[in-house]
Each structure stands twice: as structure tokens, then as C-alpha cells.
Amino acid sequence: MQIPRAAALAALFLSLAPVAAGAEDVTLTARDGSLELSGNLLSFDGEFYRVETKYGVLTLDGSGVLCEGPGCPDLTDYVAEVTLSGAPSMGDVLLPVLLESFAARNGFTVARIAQSDMRFRYELSERDGGRLAGRFTFDLTSSSEGFADLIAGEADIALSLREVTPQEAALGREAGLGDLNAAGRSRIAALDALVPLVSASSTLTRIPLGDLAAVFRGEITDWSAFGGPAEPIELHLRSESSGLTQAFAQRVTPAGALAPDITFHDSDAELADAVADSPFALGVGSFSEIGNAVPLPISGPCGIESAATITDIKTEDYPLTAPLFLYLPGYRLPRLVREFLTYIGSPAAQPVIRRAGFVDQFPGAIPFQQQGARFANAILNAGGEVGLAELQKMVRRLDGHSRLTVTFRFEGGSSTLDAQSRSNVALLAEALERGVFDDRTLLFAGFSDGQGDATVNRRLALSRADTVRDAVRIAARTVDPSRITLQTEAFGEALPMACDEVAWGREVNRRVEVWLKQER
Amino acid sequence: MAGLIRRTLLKGLCLAAFGLILSDFGSDLMQTRAAADLGPAPTSSQSLLRPGPAGPVLTTGDLAAPLRTASPRPKPRLETTACAAILTASPTAAALVRLALHAPCAPDMPATLHHEGLSFDLRTDAEGRWSAEVPALTPEAVFDVALAGRTLRAAASVPDAVDYARVILLADDSAPLHIHALELGAGRDSAGHVWAGTPGAPMRAVRGRGGFLVRLGDGAGGRSAEVYTFPAFDTLRRGAVRLSVEAEVDRRFCGRQVSGTILQPAADGVLSAMALAVDLPSCASGERTLVLKNLLRDLKIAAN
Numbered sequence: 001m002q003i004p005r006a007a008a009l010a011a012l013f014l015s016l017a018p019v020a021a022g023a024e025d026v027t028l029t030a031r032d033g034s035l036e037l038s039g040n041l042l043s044f045d046g047e048f049y050r051v052e053t054k055y056g057v058l059t060l061d062g063s064g065v066l067c068e069g070p071g072c073p074d075l076t077d078y079v080a081e082v083t084l085s086g087a088p089s090m091g092d093v094l095l096p097v098l099l100e101s102f103a104a105r106n107g108f109t110v111a112r113i114a115q116s117d118m119r120f121r122y123e124l125s126e127r128d129g130g131r132l133a134g135r136f137t138f139d140l141t142s143s144s145e146g147f148a149d150l151i152a153g154e155a156d157i158a159l160s161l162r163e164v165t166p167q168e169a170a171l172g173r174e175a176g177l178g179d180l181n182a183a184g185r186s187r188i189a190a191l192d193a194l195v196p197l198v199s200a201s202s203t204l205t206r207i208p209l210g211d212l213a214a215v216f217r218g219e220i221t222d223w224s225a226f227g228g229p230a231e232p233i234e235l236h237l238r239s240e241s242s243g244l245t246q247a248f249a250q251r252v253t254p255a256g257a258l259a260p261d262i263t264f265h266d267s268d269a270e271l272a273d274a275v276a277d278s279p280f281a282l283g284v285g286s287f288s289e290i291g292n293a294v295p296l297p298i299s300g301p302c303g304i305e306s307a308a309t310i311t312d313i314k315t316e317d318y319p320l321t322a323p324l325f326l327y328l329p330g331y332r333l334p335r336l337v338r339e340f341l342t343y344i345g346s347p348a349a350q351p352v353i354r355r356a357g358f359v360d361q362f363p364g365a366i367p368f369q370q371q372g373a374r375f376a377n378a379i380l381n382a383g384g385e386v387g388l389a390e391l392q393k394m395v396r397r398l399d400g401h402s403r404l405t406v407t408f409r410f411e412g413g414s415s416t417l418d419a420q421s422r423s424n425v426a427l428l429a430e431a432l433e434r435g436v437f438d439d440r441t442l443l444f445a446g447f448s449d450g451q452g453d454a455t456v457n458r459r460l461a462l463s464r465a466d467t468v469r470d471a472v473r474i475a476a477r478t479v480d481p482s483r484i485t486l487q488t489e490a491f492g493e494a495l496p497m498a499c500d501e502v503a504w505g506r507e508v509n510r511r512v513e514v515w516l517k518q519e520r
Numbered sequence: 521m522a523g524l525i526r527r528t529l530l531k532g533l534c535l536a537a538f539g540l541i542l543s544d545f546g547s548d549l550m551q552t553r554a555a556a557d558l559g560p561a562p563t564s565s566q567s568l569l570r571p572g573p574a575g576p577v578l579t580t581g582d583l584a585a586p587l588r589t590a591s592p593r594p595k596p597r598l599e600t601t602a603c604a605a606i607l608t609a610s611p612t613a614a615a616l617v618r619l620a621l622h623a624p625c626a627p628d629m630p631a632t633l634h635h636e637g638l639s640f641d642l643r644t645d646a647e648g649r650w651s652a653e654v655p656a657l658t659p660e661a662v663f664d665v666a667l668a669g670r671t672l673r674a675a676a677s678v679p680d681a682v683d684y685a686r687v688i689l690l691a692d693d694s695a696p697l698h699i700h701a702l703e704l705g706a707g708r709d710s711a712g713h714v715w716a717g718t719p720g721a722p723m724r725a726v727r728g729r730g731g732f733l734v735r736l737g738d739g740a741g742g743r744s745a746e747v748y749t750f751p752a753f754d755t756l757r758r759g760a761v762r763l764s765v766e767a768e769v770d771r772r773f774c775g776r777q778v779s780g781t782i783l784q785p786a787a788d789g790v791l792s793a794m795a796l797a798v799d800l801p802s803c804a805s806g807e808r809t810l811v812l813k814n815l816l817r818d819l820k821i822a823a824n
Contacts, residue, residue: 097787100787101786101787101788110794111794112796114797114799115798115799116812117814267813269818272760273762276759277705351788352787356817
């Protein structure tokens with residue numbers, strides 16, 4: 001019974017990794033002696049052996065085989081080991097808090113062994129008996145270093161504030177890591193956002209995104225440009241290898257180099273403190289670490305403002321959201337580590353994430369009655385192609401519904417969902433599978449930007465809504481389709497969230513919202 | 521047994537106005553009853569502390585068992601009433617409790633205080649006295665002093681304990697670890713920089729102006745404690761209190777691993793303990809201070 005399972009697994013996990021010459025240190029024998037394999041033990045995760053053999057790298061179920069040789073692990077005193085490398089913004093507070101609460105929930109005591117703020121490890125021991133069960137080592141440098149360590153095999157998990165670059169993905173493929181862009185290779189631990197920061201004594205209360213870009217490109221250098229005193233603007237960013245700064249450069253200042261005299265900081269807290277300290281400072285920090293500085297809403301030419309709030313980051317109605325990514329290796333992680341990763345995505349972890357100052361991904365509902373500001377924007381921007389009849393039709397259709405915070409957006413004008421939205425597909429599908437929306441009706445409402453013909457826009461919006469609904473339906477494999485109604489509708493450009501005059505505003509406006517029909 | 525303790529506890533509560541306890545060192549039975557008389561046992565709902573690796577939570581059941589206290593001398597014979605040891609607990613300002621111990625027959629003796637996860641070593645003076653102001657971590661605060669194999673207990677009612685956020689660092693074996701707080705944008709060595717060198721007064725917290733630090737322990741090689749307190753009711757100002765742990769790296773400690781425990785609010789706001797070990801830089805590195813900014817989570821103050 002065990003043998004075919006082990007053999008099947010061996011075949012399944014056969015990979016083309018090069019075989020290094022060297023002494024064979026383990027021999028794995030099937031319990032009835034029908035199969036014997038020798039090789040170098042690469043890893044043991046408490047359940048599975050990864051062995052480098054003359055057939056390539058094989059993964060064998062430990063329950064089906066006996067291990068002999070000097071390389072065999074100690075089966076009774078197995079300690080799950082994992083190294084996490086990358087962004088301090090994720091490793092300073094968020095992951096330690098999650099690890100501590102995971103440990104408390106699962107009967108472990110925690111010890112933190114610190115060499116510095118950048119290098120430390122957590123040891124989880126069983127509360128009963130004190131057996132060491134897991135060792136989580138953190139190496140906090142930057143998103144880029146995290147990927148480098150993952151590719152070099154020095155880390156098991158990369159912590160990143162941005163998605164993997166094409167170059168990094170190519171290097172990963174060469175190193176035998178497989179496709180880092182594949183589904184399941186990355187997951188979003190929590191959400192954060194880039195926020196413009198000033199000190200409490202600054203007179204600036206909002207900033208257009210274009211002006212923010214101009215300031216950091218060195219085109220605007222003096223506060224007098226914003227009606228302030230004739231003083232130079234002091235610029236603050238996170239260090240250039242930081243995912244936050246890379247995301248900022250990619251999304252806000254894609255064309256042109258950054259200004260020459262920017263002060264770069266090693267941590268979000270340091271940046272926030274430096275900005276809070278000077279009335280002439282302007283920085284771009286993170287929502288989770290505003291500290292004593294003051295965040296500025298981003299304004300658009302049509303008068304609509306976007307402030308970084310928990311709801312608007314969750315819905316991506318705020319344009320500069322920054323998902324926090326965990327990139328996983330191609331091999332199986334130890335069970336304790338997999339359980340921790342499952343916990344991070346579970347409903348139980350979401351309040352922990354929120355109290356740590358980050359934005360959780362738990363789908364929330366925004367009642368129809370709280371849509372006042374959005375409907376006001378719609379009325380102010382109506383006219384031309386969007387007439388009163390159009391608005392009335394939309395309000396009638398959405399009345400009696402609540403908007404869910406899960407919203408879907410697309411990568412730069414394409415029909416490819418962005419990273420946060422791909423994560424939302426999985427989250428919504430999982431909620432459907434759990435029966436959260438059984439006997440309810442979900443309306444996938446497509447919206448477009450205001451450029452071009454309204455009829456075409458409505459058609460585009462409907463096709464996006466259909467695409468998202470289909471993606472969710474496919475992802476929710478175990479759901480009984482008769483228990484739930486998934487409808488689509490398109491309102492085109494009728495409910496703008498941001499100004500259509502600017503590219504970021506159009507990107508915010510092209511979206512699919514999900515509305516839940518209220519129970520009667 | 522538990523039922524008996526609970527009954528005697530109820531009977532004894534009326535005596536507990538100021539949490540006065542008389543304990544006869546001579547009799548184990550007397551000791552248990554005396555402790556049970558006055559100490560409202562922390563129930564799980566009252567207890568602010570989760571059992572952590574180094575934070576013993578005392579329950580009624582623990583009282584009968586002698587606490588481990590390394591005593592360099594033979595156990596003193598304290599059998600006459602003149603030898604009765606007294607521990608009193610009286611609330612003062614900023615949810616502090618003045619503890620006074622008088623054990624006339626235990627002069628110059630080591631003892632250990634336990635209160636929720638907070639614990640530190642102390643020493644009685646030549647007359648068997650010791651006193652200190654100790655922060656109450658719960659509104660119904662119970663303090664235990666383990667002295668010469670016995671436990672003295674005193675309780676105090678401190679309703680304003682919930683008005684203060686506390687962060688605690690316990691340092692083992694004189695480990696040179698200290699809390700530093702930079703309050704709401706304060707720079708180092710400015711008025712809002714609170715640490716053992718400039719601990720601030722409890723009245724700062726009472727008036728909502730800032731926090732203060734209490735250092736506890738005899739400093740003679742055992743476990744010491746630093747408790748940083750910040751008023752949680754101060755809602756006029758918004759911002760962050762930056763908390764860090766600094767280790768002084770001198771010739772005694774360079775290249776060594778020092779240990780301790782930190783108690784800080786977990787995600788659910790409940791004070792939670794975590795064992796801590798710090799690998800100090802090697803003696804050759806020349807580093808004199810190791811600053812660890814992320815061991816203690818910053819306190820975020822939201823204005824109302």
C-alpha cells in the first residue's frame with residue numbers, strides 16, 4: 001500500500017536538477033524491501049525526504065521508507081527550519097506579531113534570539129514538554145536582497161513589497177526554482193500603501209500625484225510652488241533597494257531619474273521620524289508606519305481626493321496600494337511552516353494584521369447608505385454622456401445592496417488582473433467555498449474610465465465583470481452553484497472614483513466591484 | 521481544597537481593604553491559609569498575562585508549592601509571633617502600588633517578587649525591610665513575594681490600572697538591557713526621551729504629559745525589571761512612542777549571549793510574554809551599544 005504511493009511520488013517529483021557527484025549518505029528502503037534508493041539527502045521536512053540520486057532529485061514520502069546511513073535525520077527530534085529574507089517593512093513588526101499569535105494559538109512558547117534588528121530568529125517550543133518544534137530565521141535587508149537570497153538558495157521565503165521582476169524570474173528559472181510568477185508561488189500576507197508624508201507643521205494638506213512625481217524628479221524644488229514659504233523641499237525616500245521605493249519609482253516616476261538630493265532611509269520608522277522633524281520635508285513612506293508624520297491625500301484635477309484609509313486600501317480605490325508578498329520556494333516547506341502560512345491567510349489572523357497597523361484582506365461590506373461621497377462624485381461629474389437617467393438606473397440597481405471591499409483592477413490598461421485582485425479572486429472563491437454567501441446574490445458591477453464612447457465603455461465594463469465572475473467561479477471549485485447567484489452588470493463611466501484627466505485616475509476607475517444583495 | 525480556599529477567600533476579602541497580610545513562617549498550613557485568605561486569586565478573565573515561557577502566572581494551586589528561591593543560608597527559624605512577616609500593598613499615583621515588606625527575622629535575605637508576568641529579585645535590609653513602588657498590571661492586583669521558601673501575598677485594588685499602557689523588560693543575571701522610549705517625536709536626550717537615566721516622574725503620566733520608567737530589582741546579579749508606563753487616556757495627541765531596547769556592551773558582556781523576557785501587549789491588547797536572548801557583539805568589534813528597535817513594538821497613540 002505504501003510502496004506505490006512512494007513510487008508514484010518519486011515519479012511525480014522527478015526533476016531535471018543537475019546531479020552533483022559526491023558520497024551517497026542515505027539509503028531509503030521501502031518497508032517491504034521492494035524499492036531501494038541511495039543518494040545525498042538534500043532536505044527532510046518532517047514528512048518528506050528530498051534526495052539527490054543518480055535519477056535526479058527525488059522526493060519520497062517518509063512514512064513509506066526506512067532511512068539508513070550517516071545523513072539520516074533524527075525523526076523524533078525533528079525541528080522545522082525556515083529562513084525568511086527580504087523587506088524590513090514586513091519583518092520588523094508584521095511577521096513577528098503573526099508568528100507570536102500563531103504560536104500562542106497552537107500551544108507553543110516563543111523565544112526571540114536577536115543579533116540585531118536585521119538578523120534574528122524565533123524558536124517555537126511545545127508548551128507541554130518544551131520540545132523545540134520550529135526555528136524561523138529572519139534576515140531583513142530589502143525586497144531585492146530577499147529575491148537574491150531565494151534564488152541563491154539562502155532563503156526559503158522572500159519577503160517583498162513588490163512583484164518579482166522579469167529578470168529575477170528568469171534567474172529563478174535558471175536556478176531551478178521554477179516559475180516564480182506561477183499561481184501558488186506567491187501570496188499576499190497583508191496590504192500596505194505608499195503615502196506622501198509631511199510634518200504636522202506643514203501647510204500642505206493634499207498633493208496631486210503629478211506634483212508628487214515632479215517633486216521627486218527634481219522639477220519642483222521649492223515650497224513656494226505649493227503656496228508655501230520660499231524654502232527648498234527636503235525629500236525623503238526609503239533606500240533604493242527597498243521595494244517601497246522601487247514601487248514608487250515604477251508607479252509615480254516611471255519616466256526620468258529621481259532628484260539628486262534625496263535622503264534615503266533604512267526603515268519606514270526612520271523616514272517618518274525624519275519627515276515629522278522638519279516643516280520643509282516631504283517624504284513617501286508607508287501607511288503602516290506613519291509615526292509622528294502626517295499623511296497627505298492625493299488629489300486629482302477634477303477635485304476628487306483619495307486618502308489612504310483601511311477601506312480605500314482594501315478596495316484599491318486609493319491608487320498607491322502596496323501588497324506585501326511572500327514568495328515561496330518550489331519545494332515543500334516543513335509542515336509547521338505551511339501551517340503558519342495557512343494561518344496568515346485565515347480569518348483568525350486578519351484582526352492581528354489590522355492591530356499591527358497593516359490592512360487585512362478580510363472582505364468587509366460597505367452599506368449602500370455609506371456611498372454618499374461616491375454618489376456625490378457621480379452627480380458632480382455627470383452630464384455629457386452620463387445623463388440623469390443613467391445615474392438613476394445605477395442607483396436603482398444598487399439600492400438594497402452592500403458593496404464588498406473586494407474589488408478587481410487590471411494591470412495598466414490590460415485585461416490582466418493586478419496582484420491584489422488575483423489574491424482577491426482566491427479570497428472570494430474561498431469565502432464562497434466556506435458557504436459565507438450561500439443563498440445570497442452577488443452582483444459583479446463593471447465600471448470604466450470616462451475616455452472614449454460611453455457605449456463602448458459600458459460594453460468593456462461588462463466584459464471585465466464577466467471575466468472576473470468567471471475567474472471566481474472557476475477558483476471556487478467545491479462550491480455548489482445552485483446555492484449562490486452570481487450576476488454581472490455594467491455601469492460604464494457612471495461612478496468615477498478618481499479623475500479621468502490623469503492616468504492613475506483612469507486606472508482607479510477601470511474596475512469591477514462586488515455588491516452583495518441584502519437579505520430581505 | 522479549591523472550594524475551601526474560595527470560601528476562606530470570600531471570608532477574608534473584607535480584611536483586604538489595603539491588602540495587608542500577616543504570615544507565620546513557622547507553619548506550612550498557616551501559610552497556605554493566610555495566603556488564600558487575602559489573595560484574590562487571579563482568574564483567567566482577570567489575568568492580563570498569557571502563560572509565557574518565563575512568566576509564571578500564579579494560581580491558587582501554586583501557592584501550596586514552595587517557590588524556588590535560591591537561598592544561600594539555612595532557612596531562618598521564624599516561629600515566634602515576633603517573627604511574623606508582613607507585606608502591605610497601598611495604591612499610589614499612576615496605578616503604582618507601594619509594597620512594603622517587613623520580615624524581622626529575615627534580614628539581608630534574597631527574595632523574588634511576582635505580579636502577573638512581572639518578576640524581579642530583591643533583598644531585605646539589615647532589619648528585614650524592603651519597599652518599592654511597583655506598577656499594578658491588573659485592577660485587582662495581587663503581589664507575591666517569595667522569601668525563604670515561603671510566599672507572602674498582598675493585594676490592592678487599582679481601578680486605574682487599565683488607563684496605562686505598560687511595556688516590561690526583565691533582564692536575567694544583570695544583563696545590561698534597558699528600555700528607551702522616544703515619546704511622540706522626541707529626540708534623544710530631549711524631554712520626551714525616557715529611560716533609566718531620565719526615568720520621568722509618575723505625575724507626568726497622571727497629567728497625560730508623557731510616560732515614566734520604573735526600575736526594579738536589587739541590581740546584585742539577579743533578575744531586574746524595567747517597566748515603562750504611558751497614559752492610554754492621553755488622546756489629545758496623536759503619534760507614536762518609539763520603544764527600543766539598548767544593550768550596553770562592556771568588557772563583562774561583549775561576545776556573550778544575555779537573556780531576559782519581554783512583556784508587551786499582543787495583537788489583542790493582552791500583555792504577553794516572550795523569552796528573549798540577545799547575542800552581543802564580539803569584544804573585538806569595538807561596539808559599545810547595541811540598539812534593538814524592533815523587540816518592543818512602538819505604542820501608537822490615536823487622537824480622538
